[in-house]
Amino acid sequence: MFEDLSPGDPRLVGRYRIVARIGAGGMGQVYLGRSPGGRPVAVKVVRPELAGDPDFRRRFARETAAARRVNGAFTAGVVDADPEGSPPWLATVFVPGMSLGTALSEHGPWPEQPTLVLGAGLAEALEAIHAAGVIHRDLKPSNVLLAVDGPRVIDFGISRAVETNTQHTQLTHVGTVVGTPGFMSPEQLTGRTVGTPSDVFSVGAVLCYVATGTGPFGTGPANALNFRTVYEAPDLSRVPDVLRGIVADCLVQEPERRPGVAALLDRLAEAVGSGRGATGLLTEPEWMPTVVAQEVREQTSAALPATPCRRHRRPFPPHRLRPPFRRRPPQLRPPWRPLRLRRARRRPSRPRRPGRRRLRDRPRPHRWRPPRRFRLPGAAARTRTGTGARARAGPPSTRRGARPSPGIPPRPGRWPPPVVLGGRVGVAHRSSAAGGALAGWKLLGGGDGNPSGSPSSNSSGSPSGRASASAASSAGKKLWEFGTGDLVRSSPTVVDGVVYIGSDCGCLYALDASSGNQKWSYHLGGDVRSSPVVANGVVYIGSDDGTLHAVDAGSGDRAWTYTTGGDVRSTPAVADGLVFVGSDDGNLHAVSAASGTKAWTYDTGAKVGSSPTVANGLVFIGSDCGCLYALDASDGGQEWSFHIGGESAQSSPVVDDGVVFMGADGGNLYAVDASGGDRKWQFRTGGPVATRPLVLDDGVFLSGGDDAVHLLDPGSGKQRWSCSLGAGVASSPAATDDVLFVGADDSHLHALDVRTGDELWSFATGDAVKSSPAVADGVVFVGSDDGKVYAVGT
CATH class of the missing domain: 2.130.10.10 (YVTN repeat-like/Quinoprotein amine dehydrogenase)
Structure with a gap:
């Protein structure tokens, strides 16, 4: 999960000491950091080419301020940020565990019941995000972290900062993809207004991927996925029956026909059929598949990387380890005992170059300078003129x-x-x-x-x-x-x-x-x-x-x-x-x-x-x-x-x-x-x-x-x-x-x-x-x- 820092990585971002690399995203590098009190945080540092764009900085500041208002049980909130930093950065709550994308690639699709419970957690996270006036825009498996007490949605609203005035299907700016093919809504791809229904569409695509191991629009190059998303119906043939109807409603082409987040949460809770409610099951140890839950527990209990040794540490020279009585003041030494002068290694003196002769006797041209006035405490203003050191x-x-x-x-x-x-x-x-x-x-x-x-x-x-x-x-x-x-x-x-x-x-x-x-x-x-x-x-x-x-x-x-x-x-x-x-x-x-x-x-x-x-x-x-x-x-x-x-x-x-x-x-x-x-x-x-x-x-x-x-x-x-x-x-x-x-x-x-x-x-x-x-x-x-x-x- 962690990588060692490279020589070019920062050792401190804001007030957070950088410990290790976590990964990289479209916006920049993600690091594991520690606050001055030792709390672990995830620190995302913006790429230099984006940091140099004034428009990006303005959007980043606006979206980061909105993201800091999000406070939900299933979100990894933004705890600190510096949009004006050099480069800009933000820090979020660190979630010890693994991403949903990693879990699916290593252990395969999930059964229907854990998928429904996961969907309820995602819907509740979107409720908190939308309540703060933020739209995620890039909900995908890699932006969902799995913890022992439920999923955590990350990177909400931040993709908006890299979005530019693109038209229709132009999706990149300085190499950054706005959204992820296969999980983006049709309105994102066609340049229409993007609102909360866009995140509902992404939830449906994520649940289909969790249940089947494949997205609703198949696999292939980005342009093929984007074409199918806009012009073709999703393939839900392998989605379990109870889940299929919910996913199909989320993936409707017209945004106004998709269910709201609250209605989606009710349907998921009803499908789960538990007296404790769908999100109540997330507090149980085995809300995920057993093999995934075991690995998440292992990663959660594993010790985080230690803080790197501080650079430029000098070894203590032997004289600092001597008892204090060996370091008496010179005036306490007996007068007949000569002082031992410790001297640094001398460097050979260099002969003065011909052009470096002393210039004390060289005549200097007269330069007129205007008078300067100095006002001193308790004295009247004085005027000084002239160029000499004594004038x-x-x-x-x-x-x-x-x-x-x-x-x-x-x-x-x-x-x-x-x-x-x-x-x-x-x-x-x-x-x-x-x-x-x-x-x-x-x-x-x-x-x-x-x-x-x-x-x-x-x-x-x-x-x-x-x-x-x-x-x-x-x-x-x-x-x-x-x-x-x-x-x-x-x-x-x-x-x-x-x-x-x-x-x-x-x-x-x-x-x-x-x-x-x-x-x-x-x-x-x-x-x-x-x-x-x-x-x-x-x-x-x-x-x-x-x-x-x-x-x-x-x-x-x-x-x-x-x-x-x-x-x-x-x-x-x-x-x-x-x-x-x-x-x-x-x-x-x-x-x-x-x-x-x-x-x-x-x-x-x-x-x-x-x-x-x-x-x-x-x-x-x-x-x-x-x-x-x-x-x-x-x-x-x-x-x-x-x-x-x-x-x-x-x-x-x-x-x-x-x-x-x-x-x-x-x-x-x-x-x-x-x-x-x-x-x-x-x-x-x-x-x-x-x-x-x-x-x-x-x-x-x-x-x-x-x-x-x-x-x-x-x-x-x-x-x-x-x-x-x-x-x-x-x-x-x-x-x-x-x-x-x-x-x-x-x-x-x-x-x-x-x-x-x-x-x-x-x-x-x-x-x-x-x-x-x-x-x-x-x-x-x-x-x-x-x-x-x-x-x-x-």
Whole structure:
């Protein structure tokens, strides 16, 4: 009954995890799926050539809405559908058993009594279908499923969606047959009005087939069957006597002379002659022939196919199986015991190509740009002119792309408003957050450089230098470094003059942004690939110990922890009193920011390494199942999903101007409408895209997927420029006014001109830079696989 999934089959359709193939029909492929709660459903996915037809989508939406109103004992109702999906799909109740067509082909015709009982079940099913204003149009043995408690009619009304403005006997459109020869009524074949009598005709044809093994118009090619249906009388010579009269009345040529469904049900009940009624017999174990009933019971009791293993599962490395005491914080080690630095395998450095020389001294043509006005909270409007990176007005926290605060109306057409936290405006990674919380944003602008309190001593690494008085004169030069003792792939966050960053040593560090001195450290218990997020004086970060940690930003004391079922490499997002984070257990978790208690979870069916973004009351998240989801932030209800195909969605979405930008493993960056989930455009790179794009006024900046950084037009997705770095890129970009920063596997932090993509300078670290940089007060902060955090002048 079931087939294994092929590589091209989806692993998730809507909210349903796809388990196996059931079969294929004229409209598309049918799969066995499971709801988030584990309930089995039958999911029908529309064929691509039909999905691309706007007229089909309209009909499909109309007929699906009508079919969802059907609620009968002998129907397999529609439980969910997405006519606007990519592609459209619908899910129905899953009936464990076999189809009537399979039963007849394997075990032959039925005796008269079971046939009459079956007919009563079909008539009662049609009563429920017609009561909802739906006409089946394609009732045939393969659309009748046999269960232990009666038949189930499926696919009612759906064939109407593929029907086009055909004339008379033209029955196909893009390869799809409207109805089945031998079971269609004459009015379907001749183009007359099709109503409920058409389904009565089909019932008569089905009962004849069940009783004799042959349809009333014989066998042969479709055109021969159709001709006999319209112009010849049915052959009922082998139909049992009691049943023959009922079938003959159903197969009358004139629709108005056929019995109604209610009258048909009465005649079948009378023919059965049971005091319990015809449909009452369907509750008995042997309402079908014995051999058929036995096979149906076996199929019903058989276990359904197990859910396929989630893709991209990584085996647990040996160090995760060690006892906790083997993972002590570095500051607890004896001072005479040197730290053992685990280093990733170095790649040989590549010589700089002649055309890639530094362009710091190259004269640039003057480009006039109109003044830009920025409105900041508590300050008057300021005007900035000029093209240089230093020609800016206002405090250092003002950056390109800053937007009005929530108290000031945003510019028309810009969506959503910015996040203001502690008087600073989020600029890079402008995902969005609500209620003054930080959700997928990096705060650019980190205080006055003189945090209160004296920094503690640095026992695991000491700064090699102090921040210079003028960051402008130290562009591309190291201001300080801090050693953590292990890989640093977490991305820094800078708030109020403090740099927060995690390390694979299992620690979260708080460092003084001006000097690099350690203020405090917090031990998490596993590798840290999640990036910290600060909101309302609390740092939120995930860890490979499967836990989301909430830490006091001032002292480093634990506030609370929340345990998931897998590694937490997703960066949290905070909005409206909730913390949202993904986990390798396949769920997006919503946790109370105050107490750490679960508010709700949403099961995507595959690992969630993507970081959530909150905008306009929706949470946007990607999953390795190959979908981008938009969920209601208050209760986790799915608003829409965008199916990417066989690709994983490990990139983190960014929302800007009502568009969601997100990359995928297939090498594409997608632009999706934030309100409905429709694709606007896609841009293809040379490899998997796991980085977060950056959206500024200049366009969409994308790193990763290949060895290049791309600037794309946000409206069309067309490339404006591309700069090859000569090595793989796993770092997301960050930016100041005119400079873009990105790390690469060539062990360098690169600074590029925002307008042209020319390289301005590069800074060499000791190993690959997979951490995403953050910028504040003229300094760019970034981690490296050499186990260090660097502060570099911009």
